[in-house]
Amino acid sequence: MTKITEHIQAANGQPIFSIEVIPPIKGDNLKNLLDNIEPLMEFKPPFVDVTYHREEYIERPLPDGTIQRIVTRKRPGTVGICAAIMHRFGVDPVPHVLCGGFSRDETEDFLIDLHYLGIDNALVLRGDPAKPFSTFKAKENGYTYASELVEQVANMNKGIYLHEEDTPLSPSDFCIGVAAYPEKHFEAMDHDTDFEYLRYKVDKGADYIVTQMFFDNGKYFDFVERCRQAGIMVPIIPGLKPLATRRQLEILPKLFHLEMPDDLVRAVQSCENDQQAKQVGIEWGIQQGRELIAAGAPVLHFYTMGKADNVMKIARELF
Numbered sequence: 525m526t527k528i529t530e531h532i533q534a535a536n537g538q539p540i541f542s543i544e545v546i547p548p549i550k551g552d553n554l555k556n557l558l559d560n561i562e563p564l565m566e567f568k569p570p571f572v573d574v575t576y577h578r579e580e581y582i583e584r585p586l587p588d589g590t591i592q593r594i595v596t597r598k599r600p601g602t603v604g605i606c607a608a609i610m611h612r613f614g615v616d617p618v619p620h621v622l623c624g625g626f627s628r629d630e631t632e633d634f635l636i637d638l639h640y641l642g643i644d645n646a647l648v649l650r651g652d653p654a655k656p657f658s659t660f661k662a663k664e665n666g667y668t669y670a671s672e673l674v675e676q677v678a679n680m681n682k683g684i685y686l687h688e689e690d691t692p693l694s695p696s697d698f699c700i701g702v703a704a705y706p707e708k709h710f711e712a713m714d715h716d717t718d719f720e721y722l723r724y725k726v727d728k729g730a731d732y733i734v735t736q737m738f739f740d741n742g743k744y745f746d747f748v749e750r751c752r753q754a755g756i757m758v759p760i761i762p763g764l765k766p767l768a769t770r771r772q773l774e775i776l777p778k779l780f781h782l783e784m785p786d787d788l789v790r791a792v793q794s795c796e797n798d799q800q801a802k803q804v805g806i807e808w809g810i811q812q813g814r815e816l817i818a819a820g821a822p823v824l825h826f827y828t829m830g831k832a833d834n835v836m837k838i839a840r841e842l843f
């Protein structure tokens with residue numbers, strides 16, 4: 525398997541196309557997901573990210589005073605989907621590995637599974653607060669911040685496992701990605717604090733960064749410049765989501781804590797239906813992509829969110 529950083533080096537300045545996919549809801553068919561992304565293989569993505577999702581649940585108090593936990597939604601299968609993607613398309617999968625819901629030992633077992641499968645890339649994340657809660661809580665003997673998990677993976681790369689004696693064991697060889705937020709992570713007090721923690725993740729061993737989606741390229745350019753001035757020299761991959769419905773004008777800023785540029789807002793507001801809004805999203809995505817490529821972005825990483833048709837139209841113009 526090739527590392528993300530090696531793919532970027534091998535591209536020699538040519539932009540790379542890549543995508544992120546979300547596992548189906550439990551019981552849905554994986555075939556739909558794979559069939560859906562198959563046409564995008566035309567643009568030769570060297571890697572495909574596969575997200576990880578904690579189960580969502582509600583808690584119901586019982587007459588005996590105990591609490592019953594009822595799972596309402598689950599998207600299992602991240603590792604299996606990674607294996608399926610390798611097998612069917614021959615591209616490198618990048619599983620997302622979360623702090624949330626995992627103890628350190630469970631994380632170690634998860635990483636060992638990946639290592640045995642020959643998966644050498646991982647996007648290391650804290651994860652959002654478990655639904656229905658509004659604040660993040662680490663599992664017992666788990667991690668509160670992604671930087672701690674980065675350190676664990678970096679240690680495994682040196683042959684240092686949990687609970688081991690003095691002798692280093694067989695090292696893993698993970699290329700470690702981390703997330704960053706050009707418009708600030710929603711919990712961070714300010715940009716400076718958020719930025720310092722990002723630097724800490726890189727100091728602990730992150731090899732590359734993937735950004736949250738943004739619609740204003742200026743935010744990405746400012747962010748990259750600031751990283752470079754601070755000596756963060758790892759590749760910074762822009763994450764892109766084509767706007768697909770009129771409602772997303774409101775939903776995406778709320779969910780992902782970002783601002784929509786005025787021009788985009790006006791263009792979508794003038795649409796009479798979602799079909800027109802989708803077309804606006806495609807044109808915006810093409811424009812964003814062209815500017816990012818011209819500015820030397822190493823990869824254009826598209827959040828497909830289960831839909832490939834609009835990404836397909838954008839990629840056709842850019843790659």
Ligand code: FAD
Pocket residue numbers: 574575576577578620622648649650651652653668669670671703704709710711712713717718719721725734735736737763
């Ligand atoms: P961290 O880097 O740990 O940061 C979280 C917050 O804590 C930030 O506000 C940061 O400033 C602050 N912080 C960091 N370190 C410290 C410290 N030492 N002391 C005090 N404060 C600190 N979520 C999923 O559940 N599954 C996914 O597959 C998934 N994929 C994603 C992919 C990308 C590209 C992105 C951008 C996000 C993804 N997310 C995913 C969402 C992500 O889990 C959330 O945004 C989460 O809230 C933060 O994760 P993080 O890794 O950036 O956290």
